Amino acid sequence: MSGFKDVSHLFRFAGLFVIAFLVFLVVRVYVVPKSFGEYGHYRAAAIGEIAAHPIKFAGHQACESCHSDIADTKAKGAHAHVNCEACHGALATHANDPSSMTPVKPDTLVLCARCHTASAAKPKGFPQVNPADHMGGVPCQTCHNPHSPAIGSDTGKGAAAGGTK
Amino acid sequence: MSGVEGYMYPNEVTLYWSVLIVLYPYITGLVAGAFILASLERVFRVDAVKPIYRLALLTALAFLLDAPLPLQFHLGHPERSYEMYFTPHATSAMAMFGYVYMWYLMAVLVFEIWLDYRREIVLLSQQSKGLMRVIYKIMTLGSNNISERSLRIDEKVGWIVTLIGIPSAFLLHGYVGFIFGSLKSNPWWSSPLMPVVFIFSAMVSGIAAVMLIYMAVTKLRHQKIDMRCVDAVAMYMFYIFIIDFSLEMLDLVHRIYEADESFRSLDFMVHTKLYFSQIVLQIFIGTLVPLILLFLTQVGQFGEIARKRIYVLCGSLILIGVFAMRWNVVIGGQLFSKSFLGYTTYKMALVTREGLLAAIGLTILPLFFLWVLLKLLPPWPKKEMQEAAAGD
Structure with missing residues (x-):
């Protein structure tokens, strides 16, 4: 023991x-x-x-059901495959009740530069510019229609202003 | 973009692993090194390092208690960190590290210290008064048996624990190196030599830290430094340092000769952004200078005071050099782009959770832990301790 x-x-x-x-x-x-x-x-x-989270994105079909003119312009341009809410933000609230809120238009100087600022890592064929040299503070939609950006397609303020309600 | 040169992918611009992640392998390394030094006496029977044995164990414990704190400070939600231990995934290196850490803390260090101090703990539980008596009573775990046979058994079990502790210490620090070395996406880290280099540099830094702490504590206690012990410690530190240096050079030569697609980018980084921390601090001041000085102490005849000064200088430079090595690994690995076309800059904050002040605090904290441990379990020769205990 x-x-x-x-x-x-x-x-x-x-x-x-x-x-x-x-x-x-x-x-x-x-x-x-x-x-x-x-x-x-x-x-x-x-x-x-x-x-169970509330849905925030409406989907491009919802946008196109009212803004068919914009959808037509967009379908012919280089941005045909860019979804509406990629630029305009999540808009399920607006789609459910258009009068409940009016979407704020994006600042093209910021928005366009996000994708189109020149970078060595982007493919050669992708349109890219040095924003300071290219537009010098002039908003992009002055020359380009954001929904169909090739110059001459449908440019100017009216084109970028949005479609019918 | 400020601080960015050339092209960086968007998720590479900001460094997510800060100075605290530098501190984490550094402190873990000090633990492993201090324990290996203790094992010299216990397993390899190097009598000369006997005066430093207990101090080395307590230093290892003090730094081990501090080791996970930099990680906790780094986490966005530290209160959730326990989750990875309750639902561990076999592919999670950090979860496995937690288990290795707990094993090393409880089964190796605390157990070995408890076995080694058991006789003193029992005596102190009888001689102390008040709160200290209660603390010592708890530490005895209710067993006051300090018969010769039980102490002989403790000695044998302690030897086995140390024997298990050596691979555990290697595993603990090898794991830290593994976490970096296994990241195949990062050419600066991805190397099977990484765990081995980490272990040897850890041993050198841990031995240097214990040697400096021993000299400082002995000086503060107005006692005579045992030069036979410090000479032996310095000798082992020198030998291990040679192996560490050789391995690091082997890694370097291998990278230069292999010269894969990342080489030009990394080479440029070493000659620009990392020039001071890698070439100047790590290689020159932190490695070559202490190596040459230690070599001189091995071949030359120096007086006691000169040797002490050289050892203090070498120990301090080694600690700086190994810290620089951890810095270069952790920070260096995040400064270059995986496109090999650009570099970013690390801006260390000052008064933030991951800033300089937090890092300094977490570096000093283990010294506070050690002070508490030294008060609780004095590592001085037993006779002296008993006199002190009797005088209380």
């Missing part, structure tokens, strides 16, 4: 590990979400929670 007595303190230290491990397991039961691991290494309930 005295043989055990001389090693009993080691068992006490080992007991600390056992207690720590048990505490870990108990805490784990409480802090790991119930749906964790149901489908994969994530919380399955997150899918429902994310799906």
